[in-house]
Amino acid sequence: MEEKKVLHPFDQAVSLVRNSDTYTGRTSDLYENMVGPYGGALAAVLLNSVMIHPESLGDPLALTVNYAAPVKKGEFQIKSVPVRTNRSTQHWYISLSQDEATAVTATAVTAKRRKTWSSQEKNMPEVKHFSEVPPVSVKNLPVWFSQYDTRPVKGSIPPLFEIKGEQPFTSAHSTQWIRDNPARKIDFLSLTAFADSPAPSVYVRRNKFVPAGTVSFTVYFHATKEELGLSGENFVLVDVKSSRIHNSYCDQSGEVWSENNVLLASTSQVIYFKE
Amino acid sequence: MEEKKVLHPFDQAVSLVRNSDTYTGRTSDLYENMVGPYGGALAAVLLNSVMIHPESLGDPLALTVNYAAPVKKGEFQIKSVPVRTNRSTQHWYISLSQDEATAVTATAVTAKRRKTWSSQEKNMPEVKHFSEVPPVSVKNLPVWFSQYDTRPVKGSIPPLFEIKGEQPFTSAHSTQWIRDNPARKIDFLSLTAFADSPAPSVYVRRNKFVPAGTVSFTVYFHATKEELGLSGENFVLVDVKSSRIHNSYCDQSGEVWSENNVLLASTSQVIYFKE
Numbered sequence: 001m002e003e004k005k006v007l008h009p010f011d012q013a014v015s016l017v018r019n020s021d022t023y024t025g026r027t028s029d030l031y032e033n034m035v036g037p038y039g040g041a042l043a044a045v046l047l048n049s050v051m052i053h054p055e056s057l058g059d060p061l062a063l064t065v066n067y068a069a070p071v072k073k074g075e076f077q078i079k080s081v082p083v084r085t086n087r088s089t090q091h092w093y094i095s096l097s098q099d100e101a102t103a104v105t106a107t108a109v110t111a112k113r114r115k116t117w118s119s120q121e122k123n124m125p126e127v128k129h130f131s132e133v134p135p136v137s138v139k140n141l142p143v144w145f146s147q148y149d150t151r152p153v154k155g156s157i158p159p160l161f162e163i164k165g166e167q168p169f170t171s172a173h174s175t176q177w178i179r180d181n182p183a184r185k186i187d188f189l190s191l192t193a194f195a196d197s198p199a200p201s202v203y204v205r206r207n208k209f210v211p212a213g214t215v216s217f218t219v220y221f222h223a224t225k226e227e228l229g230l231s232g233e234n235f236v237l238v239d240v241k242s243s244r245i246h247n248s249y250c251d252q253s254g255e256v257w258s259e260n261n262v263l264l265a266s267t268s269q270v271i272y273f274k275e
Numbered sequence: 276m277e278e279k280k281v282l283h284p285f286d287q288a289v290s291l292v293r294n295s296d297t298y299t300g301r302t303s304d305l306y307e308n309m310v311g312p313y314g315g316a317l318a319a320v321l322l323n324s325v326m327i328h329p330e331s332l333g334d335p336l337a338l339t340v341n342y343a344a345p346v347k348k349g350e351f352q353i354k355s356v357p358v359r360t361n362r363s364t365q366h367w368y369i370s371l372s373q374d375e376a377t378a379v380t381a382t383a384v385t386a387k388r389r390k391t392w393s394s395q396e397k398n399m400p401e402v403k404h405f406s407e408v409p410p411v412s413v414k415n416l417p418v419w420f421s422q423y424d425t426r427p428v429k430g431s432i433p434p435l436f437e438i439k440g441e442q443p444f445t446s447a448h449s450t451q452w453i454r455d456n457p458a459r460k461i462d463f464l465s466l467t468a469f470a471d472s473p474a475p476s477v478y479v480r481r482n483k484f485v486p487a488g489t490v491s492f493t494v495y496f497h498a499t500k501e502e503l504g505l506s507g508e509n510f511v512l513v514d515v516k517s518s519r520i521h522n523s524y525c526d527q528s529g530e531v532w533s534e535n536n537v538l539l540a541s542t543s544q545v546i547y548f549k550e
Binding site: 105106201 | 337339376382384387389396516530549
């Protein structure tokens with residue numbers, strides 16, 4: 001008898017079917033955001049198109065995703081092209097389209113690592129352990145929040161959907177524990193999605209919801225596959241700060257940490273906002 | 276009589292000639308690095324192909340450049356494609372090739388800004404004024420250093436080319452004042468090049484030269500054209516830190532500041548190194 005396999009909702013959201021030279025995917029209702037899918041899940045499906053590509057070399061090193069237009073519910077096509085393959089690095093251009101129009105573009109670099117002199121330069125912020133932080137209520141939040149167990153330590157989103165237009169906070173610094181719900185072993189795809197999970201810095205700083213959306217999102221993967229394996233199904237800590245909020249655009253950048261102080265990824269993004 | 280126009284070396288390095296649907300450029304001997312041109316100048320010429328494109332909309336907002344292969348001396352072709360044009364943003368894919376092989380890929384977002392709630396979240400590091408910091412000697416350094424007046428405040432490169440294999444420093448934090456030499460009015464192109472000017476974090480941390488090269492480089496432009504105009508020909512301060520140096524790759528990220536505390540750009544990069 002065959003083993004009955006139930007896909008984790010995240011695996012379903014990032015799954016692709018290979019055609020001749022493109023992949024077909026489908027937006028997941030479980031990862032819907034306010035307009036279109038959660039950007040972190042979209043970034044993950046783009047990266048997946050590289051990782052499952054028959055010519056793929058090494059592991060993800062860098063990913064930049066540009067959200068050019070809203071992605072509508074339903075099918076999309078992804079084309080991932082290994083533009084240049086070297087001995088230890090490979091450069092990719094990726095585009096996601098619907099009805100023949102490009103909605104998302106991305107570049108990725110995959111690489112083989114060798115053992116070298118190494119040093120973790122940043123230290124994990126000292127925060128309460130996730131077991132001491134209550135998960136946020138996903139009530140009234142976009143659907144994708146239900147696919148995560150999010151435990152905000154500092155300046156995080158959910159209250160912003162309730163407390164509108166109060167005093168601005170003094171900073172846009174935002175720190176949260178997060179893991180998939182139900183729990184799922186961390187891999188490069190979920191790490192990508194975690195990196196996009198903090199609220200836009202403009203919400204956090206102003207303690208107010210304003211229409212906003214990521215324009216460009218970058219992840220540098222520091223973790224090896226082995227380190228991700230050691231992280232198991234545990235929570236990760238995502239810690240981001242903004243440097244400037246200025247005339248329609250703001251940035252944020254920071255780190256994704258394993259529970260035991262391994263820097264898994266660095267991330268940055270620039271976000272459009274209205275008003 | 277016509278005014279005699281002498282191009283600044285940087286303007287020459289980023290200049291392009293438009294063909295039917297590509298641009299032709301040429302590497303500048305003045306911006307040579309150890310292997311191929313200075314990456315900051317290459318990033319600038321890629322951005323230039325977007326800014327001078329007849330369909331270009333708005334000002335640069337985000338740029339990611341992936342260095343896929345060494346660029347040889349001589350001519351190169353750049354193709355910049357406006358993949359998606361919205362009302363206030365435009366998404367670009369750019370590739371630089373030589374002998375029909377892709378050597379550099381990039382994505383860019385250009386945008387129109389509106390006046391909104393704004394806040395500079397980071398403060399400029401408190402450092403000595405550039406007038407109190409002596410410029411580095413460019414003796415024994417790659418040619419491109421001669422095109423800049425670089426004044427290292429903390430952990431910068433040049434000594435690393437002389438003091439090899441000494442004790443590692445305790446951090447990869449690097450801070451320097453820089454401007455074009457001869458002086459040149461700051462614009463989005465020179466800002467891009469400044470952002471790439473700090474030494475690879477692995478050199479700074481180890482106080483040692485090791486073969487290294489940028490793999491992927493990102494700039495977020497916070498400054499408006501007006502703010503750049505106000506910066507004139509002044510020095511900017513570039514301040515970068517590393518978060519992790521790990522098995523062949525290290526990162527660094529930070530900010531480019533105007534002399535008077537305006538955050539002009541944020542930047543990040545991931546760098547390959549040997550050993």
